[in-house]
Amino acid sequence: MIEFFKTQHLIESMVSERIVPGVNYAFIKKKQVFTSTVGFASLMPEIEQLSPFALYDLASLTKVLGTTNVF
Incomplete structure (x- = not known):
């Protein structure tokens, strides 16, 4: 198994502190x-659990940020 404990903890903290609703x-x-799925797809008007098969609309700068490899 790949071990990225610090990064996983940071992601989970961001979700639990409601900085972001959820992350795949x-x-x-x-x-x-x-792979992992944490949190929710939506908090309002109703809470909706995030699916590992969620589709995202990447536009403008998020295309670059969402698809760039980090080395």
């Missing part, structure tokens, strides 16, 4: 892939 993320290292 993946860590990829060589041939190992770790």
Whole structure:
């Protein structure tokens, strides 16, 4: 299993502190892939659980930020 404990903790903290409602993320290292889904797709008007199959609309600068690899 890929170990990115600090990053996972940061992501989970951001969700629990309601900085972001929810996050789908993946860590990829060589041939190992770790994916996780944390939080909610929506908090208002009703709470909706985030699905690991959620689709996102990436526009403008988020295209670059959402698809750029971090090395």
